[in-house]
Amino acid sequence: MSNELMHLQQEELVQLIDKYASKMGGSPTSVPFLRFFCTTEPTEFLHTLYEPSLCIIAQGSKAVGLGEEMFSYDKNAYLISSVHLPARIQIQEASLEKPYLSLQLKFSMDQILEILNESDTEENKESCQSQCGLYFGKNSTQLLDPILRLVRLLETPKDIAILAPMITREILYRIVQDKGSAVIRQFAKNGSLAQRVAKAITKIKNDLAEPLRIETLAKEVDMSASSLHYHFKRVTTMSPLQFQKSLRLQEARRLLMVEEMEASNVAFQVGYESPSQFSREYARLFGLPPMRDVKRLRGSFASA
Structure with a gap:
């Protein structure tokens, strides 16, 4: 029954995104922080900067390159980016008859922290260790349900201001309840190694044109240079210098x-x-x- 329900949910998501998305490329929507993407043909590798966000594919498939690592996913998985990450993406399945369709919902660590503080989600021991800032989770009817309700708000624009924040909160709650919650939790936990790496990422991003001195950056985020290098690479798959160059x-x-x-x-x-x-x-x-x-x-x- 759950497989049949998920199939129906995915079909409706395809119809809604196809209705409201621009026919080529990314397009904003009237729901804050929600974007759609559509293309009718496969692409070469394109370079992008992921922001903290949830990405769902409704139709087609995509490859994501992060540093030397390569990942692929389709409508059966979702992607979470917990920090800003320069990546390469390639649309692998798309056609005029079945265009590639996806959505991106941006969020902040403050939203995640608020949910963590109010929920009784048990902390996984793995959350004490820094992990890659990209996480691929398995799609479920429980997650697709609030996502569909959020997208349906485009049909009733007057409801967006009141209902969109509540539904977005429900979506993020489903994410932090999933098996991969440790990956996103690590960036919200005050003083964690991953949060310090996230501060280093923000510093590099904000001071992009400035020379990067690892010792100075490490001191600013309260880490040793060797520890920053090690954990920065675990989160981004790149060294700080490689990360800066890519940005x-x-x-x-x-x-x-x-x-x-x-x-x-x-x-x-x-x-x-x-x-x-x-x-x-x-x-x-x-x-x-x-x-x-x-x-x-x-x-x-x-x-x-």
Whole structure:
């Protein structure tokens, strides 16, 4: 019975996202922090920055690359990103007849902490150890039920302001009740190693163009340099320097596309002292030098 119910829930989710999503790419909705994504063909690997959020695939499948690690999931799983993480994503299954359809619900650690403080969820011993900031859980009818109710609010916009916060809270409650709650709990627990890593991530993100000195950063988050390096890599699969480089290059690509700045100016703005080094590292990550990459991207958007 539960499998049949889940199938019906997933079918309704497909219909609703298909109705309200833009037919190509991401699109916001009138429900705060809820976005849809739709594409009608598989993609190459695209670079993105995950924010703390829940991601659900309604139709199709996707691969997610984090550092050297690679994961794949479809409608039978959900993804939780507990911190900001630069990643590579590739839509693997999508067509005109069955487009790839998904949703993203952003949240904050304050929302998670509030639920943890009010629930009687037992703390898993594993929550004392830092773990990867990405977690894949198994979809269930209990989780899909409030997700559907949240998406259905698009049919009755007057109800969104009152009901969306309550339903979002219910969704997050279901998440922290799941087997992987230790993964998300670690970032909400005050003083935990994972929370210190999260502070380091925020510091790197906010001071993107500044030189990264591991000893100084470690001191700011009350860790030794070796401990920060070890636990940072457990959470992000990258070293702090690799993480900063990935963020810098993603921001550079955004500036080149949106602000239409010169490559040399972008290089300095994101913290590179040498435009030639910037161009080499940009090409290593994205496959082409900055201006050729931007030209290719603009051409692909124009033909979409």
